Amino acid sequence: MSAVAAEAAVGEITSRTTSSPLIYFSSASDNTHRFVMKLGGDVARLPIYTYEETLLAQEPFVLVLPTYGGENRLGAVPKQVIKFLNVEQNRKLIRGVIGAGNTNFGETYCLAGDIVAEKCHVQHLYRFELMGTSDDVDLVREGLEEFWTRLSLTKKLL
Amino acid sequence: MTPDKLKLAGHVKAINWNRIEDEKDVEVWNRLCNNFWLPEKVPLSNDVQSWATLTPDEQLLTMRVFTGLTLLDTLQGTVGAVSLIPDAITQHEEAVYTNIAFMESVHAKSYSSIFSTLASTKEIDEAFRWSVENVNLQKKAQIIESYYHGDDPLKRKIASTLLESFLFYSGFYLPMYWSSRAKLTNTADLIRLIIRDEAVHGYYIGYKYQKGLEKVSEERREELKAWTFELMFELYENEVQYTHDLYDSVGLAEDVKKFLHYNANKALMNLGYEAMFPAAVTDVSPAILSALSPNSDENHDFFSGSGSSYVIGKAVNTEDDDWDF
Numbered sequence: 001m002s003a004v005a006a007e008a009a010v011g012e013i014t015s016r017t018t019s020s021p022l023i024y025f026s027s028a029s030d031n032t033h034r035f036v037m038k039l040g041g042d043v044a045r046l047p048i049y050t051y052e053e054t055l056l057a058q059e060p061f062v063l064v065l066p067t068y069g070g071e072n073r074l075g076a077v078p079k080q081v082i083k084f085l086n087v088e089q090n091r092k093l094i095r096g097v098i099g100a101g102n103t104n105f106g107e108t109y110c111l112a113g114d115i116v117a118e119k120c121h122v123q124h125l126y127r128f129e130l131m132g133t134s135d136d137v138d139l140v141r142e143g144l145e146e147f148w149t150r151l152s153l154t155k156k157l158l
Numbered sequence: 159m160t161p162d163k164l165k166l167a168g169h170v171k172a173i174n175w176n177r178i179e180d181e182k183d184v185e186v187w188n189r190l191c192n193n194f195w196l197p198e199k200v201p202l203s204n205d206v207q208s209w210a211t212l213t214p215d216e217q218l219l220t221m222r223v224f225t226g227l228t229l230l231d232t233l234q235g236t237v238g239a240v241s242l243i244p245d246a247i248t249q250h251e252e253a254v255y256t257n258i259a260f261m262e263s264v265h266a267k268s269y270s271s272i273f274s275t276l277a278s279t280k281e282i283d284e285a286f287r288w289s290v291e292n293v294n295l296q297k298k299a300q301i302i303e304s305y306y307h308g309d310d311p312l313k314r315k316i317a318s319t320l321l322e323s324f325l326f327y328s329g330f331y332l333p334m335y336w337s338s339r340a341k342l343t344n345t346a347d348l349i350r351l352i353i354r355d356e357a358v359h360g361y362y363i364g365y366k367y368q369k370g371l372e373k374v375s376e377e378r379r380e381e382l383k384a385w386t387f388e389l390m391f392e393l394y395e396n397e398v399q400y401t402h403d404l405y406d407s408v409g410l411a412e413d414v415k416k417f418l419h420y421n422a423n424k425a426l427m428n429l430g431y432e433a434m435f436p437a438a439v440t441d442v443s444p445a446i447l448s449a450l451s452p453n454s455d456e457n458h459d460f461f462s463g464s465g466s467s468y469v470i471g472k473a474v475n476t477e478d479d480d481w482d483f
Contacts, residue, residue, distance in 0.1 A: 027182070027185075028180075028181065028182055028365075029182065029361065029365050029368075030368075030430075031427070034430075049181075068185075068189060102357045102361075102424070103447065103450050103451035103454045104353045104354055104356065104357030104450070104451075105354055105357060105451070106350055106353075106354060106450065106451050106452070107451070107452055107453065109451040109453050109454055110453065114453075125461055126461045127453070127454075129424060129427070130424060130427040130428065131427050131430075133423060133432075133433040133437065134432070134433070135436075135437045139461050140461060142461075143461030147461075
């Protein structure tokens with residue numbers, strides 16, 4: 001399946017590429033979408049359905065993704081996110097993860113974010129619940145700004 | 159109740175799970191089924207020794223808190239979830255409500271499993287008598303029930319979401335508190351299963367409320383939003399009194415109120431509204447939050463930590479096999 005996705009990514013690049021520094025998945029409930037809208041700035045939403053073509057990132061980005069309730073480790077990451085990360089170029093450009101969830105889910109709170117961070121060797125930068133409070137929005141906005149600044153400085157030093 | 163004709167779902171067609179109108183119905187149905195549990199799976203009897211270490215006042219408080227929760231689960235199982243069926247948008251939504259209704263009855267019964275493991279018949283009967291006589295407990299059930307019997311389907315969903323995502327939490331606080339002090343830990347495990355279920359219920363009913371809002375006028379949307387906050391305020395005032403009534407004897411009322419604020423915010427978010435209580439009054443004791451979710455502490459986060467240990471993650475090329483989740 002991953003090979004197919006990667007292959008498909010080579011064709012029709014123009015319709016699905018994104019240079020946004022923040023890419024996110026949100027289901028029809030729109031909780032994560034609302035959080036991202038409050039953050040503002042240049043953002044790109046992954047397709048809601050797996051049969052839709054996924055995005056191809058052109059620039060480094062942070063991924064925001066939700067975890068729904070009660071999963072075990074298997075199946076915690078939304079399929080649409082798996083499809084996106086199956087594309088090698090997307091994995092190369094991911095720089096961090098922000099998780100959405102609900103503490104009611106106990107040990108699996110924001111588990112999908114943990115899994116992606118672990119697999120891509122990037123930091124799980126922040127966790128928030130449902131659509132996030134205004135404090136969450138402020139912290140993430142400031143945090144991301146500092147994160148990208150530091151990242152560009154590190155790049156120049158290397 | 160008026161002797162009106164019983165309201166049921168309209169003309170019933172055979173439900174076809176191979177034709178889905180709203181993917182959320184299938185997703186939530188599957189999640190609820192995967193999360194299914196029964197109290198018999200939890201080794202409650204391991205808490206007998208721990209129960210004996212509680213003072214008589216603490217035992218009484220615990221019994222009362224659990225009968226209060228039993229009342230809410232009974233209300234939601236036999237009236238609340240069922241009352242949502244006639245106005246469901248899809249047939250699969252109707253099926254999800256039957257699932258929710260049954261699970262609420264499992265929750266209600268599980269408190270009786272706790273009681274029979276830990277307490278005497280006399281103590282159990284007295285706690286149930288208290289639940290009938292406590293003014294604030296009865297009031298919260300009556301407020302919600304009045305809207306379940308009312309004729310506004312969207313208000314019914316608001317009341318239901320506030321019950322699922324807000325009203326339970328004055329009670330849920332206590333087993334999390336005991337768990338944080340290494341007491342009644344098996345009981346706490348059972349309550350965590352209930353807490354997990356209620357999150358899915360509140361999320362789903364809140365989602366369906368928002369779907370319903372898409373079909374009404376802007377004016378009606380404004381009216382319902384104002385009504386939601388009014389109802390929240392009415393319930394909140396009653397919850398504060400209920401909290402003092404229960405928890406003043408053990409000196410926990412102030413922290414319980416923070417937990418109420420924290421959960422009130424989440425209930426509003428489930429309905430698609432912004433959080434109402436500022437962070438200054440939602441700072442629940444970390445021990446309670448970590449009893450709820452071990453990953454919820456701030457040190458887990460990069461952005462909210464001290465900031466001194468900013469490690470830049472490096473993206474490593476992974477093999478496609480790695481993505482075999």
